[in-house]
Amino acid sequence: MTELPPQYNPQAVEEPRYQWWEAQGLFQADVDAKRTPYTIVIPPPNVTGILHMGHALNNTIQDILIRYRRMQRLNALWIPGTDHAGIATQNVVEKSLAKEGKKRQDLGREAFIQRVWQWREQYGNTILYQLRRLGSSCDWRRTRFTMDEGLSEAVLEVFIKLYNEGLIYRGHYIINWCPRCQTALADEEAPRQTTMGKLYHIRYPLDLGQGAGAKGRGKAGTRAPRPTPHAPDFIEVATTRPETMLGDTAIAVHPKDKRYKHLIGKQAILPIVGRKLPIIADEVVDREFGTGAVKVTPAHDPADFQLGKKHKLEFINVMTDDAHMTNVPPAYQGLDRLDCRSKLIIDLEKEGVLGAIDEHQHNVGHCYRCNTAVEPRLSPQWFVKMKPLAEPAIKAVKSGTIEFIPSRWTKVYLNWMENIQDWCISRQIWWGHRLPVWYCDNCSQGQGAGAKGRGKAGTRAPRPTPHAPDSGVIVSKTPPTTCPSCGGTDLRQDPDVLDTWFSSWLWPFSTLGWPEKTKDLAYFYPTNTLVTAQEIIFFWVARMIMAGYFCMKKPPFSKVYIHGTVRDITGKKMSKSLGNIIDPLEIIKEHGTDALRYTLVTATAIGQDVFLSEERFKAGQFFANKLWNATRYALSYEASGKPGELNLADRWILSRLQGAITETTKALDAFDFNAAASTLYAFLWHDVCDWYVELTKHVEASQRPAARQTLLVVLETSMRLLHPVMPFVTEELWQHLKENTAGISVMKASWPTADKKLVDSAAEKTMERLQAIIGAVRNTRATLNLPPNSRPRLSVVVPHAKDRGFFQEHGTFLQRLAGVGDVDVRPSRNGITGAAKLVVDGTELFLSYEGLIDVAKERGRVEQKIAELDQHIARQGAQLKNPQFTDRAPADVVQQLRDSLAKLQEERAKLAEHLTVLRAG
RNA sequence: GGGCGAUUAGCUCAGUUGGUUAGAGCGCUUCCUUGACAUGGAAGAGGUCAGAGGUUCGAGUCCUCUAUCGCCCACCA
Numbered sequence: 001m002t003e004l005p006p007q008y009n010p011q012a013v014e015e016p017r018y019q020w021w022e023a024q025g026l027f028q029a030d031v032d033a034k035r036t037p038y039t040i041v042i043p044p045p046n047v048t049g050i051l052h053m054g055h056a057l058n059n060t061i062q063d064i065l066i067r068y069r070r071m072q073r074l075n076a077l078w079i080p081g082t083d084h085a086g087i088a089t090q091n092v093v094e095k096s097l098a099k100e101g102k103k104r105q106d107l108g109r110e111a112f113i114q115r116v117w118q119w120r121e122q123y124g125n126t127i128l129y130q131l132r133r134l135g136s137s138c139d140w141r142r143t144r145f146t147m148d149e150g151l152s153e154a155v156l157e158v159f160i161k162l163y164n165e166g167l168i169y170r171g172h173y174i175i176n177w178c179p180r181c182q183t184a185l186a187d188e189e190a191p192r193q194t195t196m197g198k199l200y201h202i203r204y205p206l207d208l209g210q211g212a213g214a215k216g217r218g219k220a221g222t223r224a225p226r227p228t229p230h231a232p233d234f235i236e237v238a239t240t241r242p243e244t245m246l247g248d249t250a251i252a253v254h255p256k257d258k259r260y261k262h263l264i265g266k267q268a269i270l271p272i273v274g275r276k277l278p279i280i281a282d283e284v285v286d287r288e289f290g291t292g293a294v295k296v297t298p299a300h301d302p303a304d305f306q307l308g309k310k311h312k313l314e315f316i317n318v319m320t321d322d323a324h325m326t327n328v329p330p331a332y333q334g335l336d337r338l339d340c341r342s343k344l345i346i347d348l349e350k351e352g353v354l355g356a357i358d359e360h361q362h363n364v365g366h367c368y369r370c371n372t373a374v375e376p377r378l379s380p381q382w383f384v385k386m387k388p389l390a391e392p393a394i395k396a397v398k399s400g401t402i403e404f405i406p407s408r409w410t411k412v413y414l415n416w417m418e419n420i421q422d423w424c425i426s427r428q429i430w431w432g433h434r435l436p437v438w439y440c441d442n443c444s445q446g447q448g449a450g451a452k453g454r455g456k457a458g459t460r461a462p463r464p465t466p467h468a469p470d471s472g473v474i475v476s477k478t479p480p481t482t483c484p485s486c487g488g489t490d491l492r493q494d495p496d497v498l499d500t501w502f503s504s505w506l507w508p509f510s511t512l513g514w515p516e517k518t519k520d521l522a523y524f525y526p527t528n529t530l531v532t533a534q535e536i537i538f539f540w541v542a543r544m545i546m547a548g549y550f551c552m553k554k555p556p557f558s559k560v561y562i563h564g565t566v567r568d569i570t571g572k573k574m575s576k577s578l579g580n581i582i583d584p585l586e587i588i589k590e591h592g593t594d595a596l597r598y599t600l601v602t603a604t605a606i607g608q609d610v611f612l613s614e615e616r617f618k619a620g621q622f623f624a625n626k627l628w629n630a631t632r633y634a635l636s637y638e639a640s641g642k643p644g645e646l647n648l649a650d651r652w653i654l655s656r657l658q659g660a661i662t663e664t665t666k667a668l669d670a671f672d673f674n675a676a677a678s679t680l681y682a683f684l685w686h687d688v689c690d691w692y693v694e695l696t697k698h699v700e701a702s703q704r705p706a707a708r709q710t711l712l713v714v715l716e717t718s719m720r721l722l723h724p725v726m727p728f729v730t731e732e733l734w735q736h737l738k739e740n741t742a743g744i745s746v747m748k749a750s751w752p753t754a755d756k757k758l759v760d761s762a763a764e765k766t767m768e769r770l771q772a773i774i775g776a777v778r779n780t781r782a783t784l785n786l787p788p789n790s791r792p793r794l795s796v797v798v799p800h801a802k803d804r805g806f807f808q809e810h811g812t813f814l815q816r817l818a819g820v821g822d823v824d825v826r827p828s829r830n831g832i833t834g835a836a837k838l839v840v841d842g843t844e845l846f847l848s849y850e851g852l853i854d855v856a857k858e859r860g861r862v863e864q865k866i867a868e869l870d871q872h873i874a875r876q877g878a879q880l881k882n883p884q885f886t887d888r889a890p891a892d893v894v895q896q897l898r899d900s901l902a903k904l905q906e907e908r909a910k911l912a913e914h915l916t917v918l919r920a921g
Numbered sequence: 922g923g924g925c926g927a928u929u930a931g932c933u934c935a936g937u938u939g940g941u942u943a944g945a946g947c948g949c950u951u952c953c954u955u956g957a958c959a960u961g962g963a964a965g966a967g968g969u970c971a972g973a974g975g976u977u978c979g980a981g982u983c984c985u986c987u988a989u990c991g992c993c994c995a996c997c998a
Binding site: 006007008241252303305537565604616636638674693694775816868876883886888894901 | 953960994
């Protein structure tokens with residue numbers, strides 16, 4: 001065994017160790033019928049991503065599980081990979097193009113996609129290399145990318161399968177449209193942000209039958225609106241987006257609203273445009289909000305869309321893909337939506353139809369990629385019908401086939417699943433899996449179907465519901481050459497690509513080879529555990545479950561562990577925009593990977609959010625160093641001869657070790673990583689280092705070989721227990737602690753199991769007593785300011801002869817660890833003078849040191865102690881006198897309390913006696 | 922507007938099915954270069970467990986309400 005330097009240097013150890021593990025193929029798992037598989041699904045990180053604390057926590061947990069199960073001899077597989085992150089990646093590449101002064105349209109689709117692949121060759125694996133730095137023991141041979149051939153095949157397969165079962169349809173629908181990215185966004189991709197906006201009140205003149213304002217919108221404007229409450233000739237509505245009024249096709253009021261009841265069925269005139277709008281009644285209108293009358297813009301608002309469908313209104317799309325106005329009067333045609341808004345306000349004012357403008361707080365969806373305010377917009381898109389897919393996924397969770405940990409997420413999941421909306425899967429970008437859909441121009445003539453109609457589609461009635469396959473729409477895995485209905489050859493592929501989640505929802509089985517029937521798939525699927533953050537329960541977890549049942553008829557995993565969100569010390573989510581990021585790679589550089597992992601894991605209870613400050617990582621670093629030095633001590637511990645019998649300390653620490661094994665195992669099984677790490681920390685730092693190591697310094701030569709052996713066994717076993725949490729330092733030390741490892745890794749060592757034969761409760765009790773005595777003596781020494789080098793005599797009063805052996809046997813420990821001189825065991829306290837008295841578990845001890853016991857100080861100490869005891873005695877005494885307690889509480893609890901009270905009273909009596917002696921003196 | 926979580930020492934957090942005197946780490950005070958470790962050791966101070974009610978022999982733990990903070994969901998234009 002080689003010498004270890006006095007300090008642990010993680011930087012020198014980690015990278016080489018990782019490479020060594022990998023070179024030995026230790027992360028790899030292959031089909032092996034003799035072994036039970038244990039499989040974990042990694043959330044594929046975004047290919048454009050860089051490692052953040054969330055990844056670090058997520059991967060640490062997964063790696064702990066994998067290493068733990070691997071040591072338990074399961075065939076542990078962890079498949080890594082990345083998803084192609086359609087919008088994000090396209091944005092990144094477009095940005096770099098922009099630096100060259102080019103747009104993606106300048107390159108054309110083919111060349112642009114080439115460009116994205118180039119980018120991904122160069123940078124796409126960055127995050128995977130960063131995951132290695134965390135120590136993640138993934139089977140890197142199996143690294144997958146959602147745009148890989150195999151996974152793309154899976155995407156096509158499932159699209160066609162869904163289509164053939166009538167679960168994919170094309171429809172016009174209000175979707176979230178990001179005008180900057182120019183694509184549809186799922187609701188989850190457009191989180192709402194509270195925004196201060198303005199609520200504009202606009203007065204729409206009423207069309208009072210014949211004459212009046214019917215055709216004369218110009219005239220309507222020249223009249224100042226009369227504020228008379230009796231018979232206003234306008235109806236006032238409120239809106240946050242005035243520009244959408246150009247697409248209004250109705251006004252809605254509540255059917256029971258007295259203010260407007262008489263107007264229902266009449267018409268109003270849309271200012272500026274002059275269109276007649278029916279005034280309709282619907283209960284969704286909130287009478288309390290605004291004026292109680294609402295303008296209805298079915299093509300630009302989800303609620304209005306529903307109204308439009310229900311009341312068969314016209315759908316007028318007034319915006320282009322990039323949010324410029326269209327289908328509007330010439331003065332506004334082509335204006336940007338916000339410019340149009342400003343101009344409208346001025347024009348409405350001129351016409352005298354603009355009412356109040358209020359400050360208004362509302363929630364507006366923002367693009368999760370570029371943070372642009374999304375525009376609800378009518379557009380032809382492809383959808384997956386979710387209800388049928390959700391059914392088995394709901395059942396699986398309700399029946400417990402799939403379990404959420406912590407269980408509270410079950411409710412969240414079920415609530416969402418039971419109200420699930422159809423999934424818009426088409427995206428108007430170039431990077432991604434292109435829809436396997438072709439249009440035959442010949443057949444589709446007159447239908448206006450297809451992508452080229454987008455944007456102008458609004459003038460037609462929408463088809464928001466599933467419908468029979470369009471004629472002229474060909475869904476095919478391979479490019480068709482002729483149209484099956486008309487034989488035409490003029491076919492165009494749909495330009496859209498699929499939502500990235502449409503490939504990642506297949507991840508648990510597509511990565512194992514599906515749709516091929518591979519051996520891997522048969523062996524490793526279903527996987528065991530999914531570890532993820534709450535943020536993507538809907539995005540990903542729910543969809544994986546649905547895909548699992550749809551494609552495999554089996555759940556993708558049985559346990560879903562939801563860990564907390566990583567937050568900074570003030571409770572905010574860590575994010576780039578807030579500038580409160582702690583970079584895991586910086587922490588690794590500074591404190592080491594083990595420290596990062598240890599701290600992340602101890603920073604959180606099951607499923608609670610994680611609050612971090614940089615300070616905390618020191619604890620992990622210090623722990624690694626402590627282990628390092630304990631091992632150094634053990635290795636340099638000199639002993640000659642064969643190990644003889646184990647002494648008390650040896651038996652004690654071995655017994656404690658069994659407890660640590662049991663507790664750690666239990667905690668890991670329960671996903672309680674915090675408890676596992678804390679147990680090992682307390683055991684190693686306090687039991688092993690603070691006590692056992694100290695005790696080994698004071699044993700006789702004859703006992704040293706046994707002590708040395710015990711030290712090595714305890715540390716070696718501890719390294720195995722701690723390995724899943726702190727893989728690097730444990731590997732390094734284990735190599736020194738274990739003999740004949742011959743290049744074997746601790747990763748291949750077995751997970752410790754508790755040995756009942758080594759559980760020694762007598763030794764634990766005895767040690768507890770010694771620790772209590774030593775603690776009491778140290779306490780007294782400190783209180784009385786005895787100099788450190790003083791060696792007071794310790795007199796122990798032991799009336800019963802059979803008890804004396806204890807002190808005779810362990811006197812040395814007391815002398816060394818408590819810093820006392822002679823240990824004098826005597827039957828009575830006669831003849832002891834000038835001493836401080838302590839009572840430990842009913843045993844009287846006296847600490848005497850000529851001339852240095854300060855009587856006044858000692859008296860104060862004893863008085864305080866007695867006062868404390870009195871409190872407890874009073875409380876416990878009252879409880880014991882209560883017949884209800886003695887009758888109803890379990891017998892052992894009552895007995896425990898009795899013993900405790902007796903002990904307290906005995907202590908108190910002895911201290912009181914001592915006090916009278918002190919007072920007399 | 923619904924749903925969920927949090928509130929325990931100066932700070933960050935544990936606290937298993939209710940059961941002796943509520944714990945840890947950091948920070949703070951005092952002392953200590955003792956055969957690994959000063960990234961260390963010993964001792965100590967510091968808590969009416971957010972507040973109010975209730976259930977119970979017994980509540981940090983269970984129930985109700987209140988307050989504060991945070992998260993998720995929802996078509997208030």
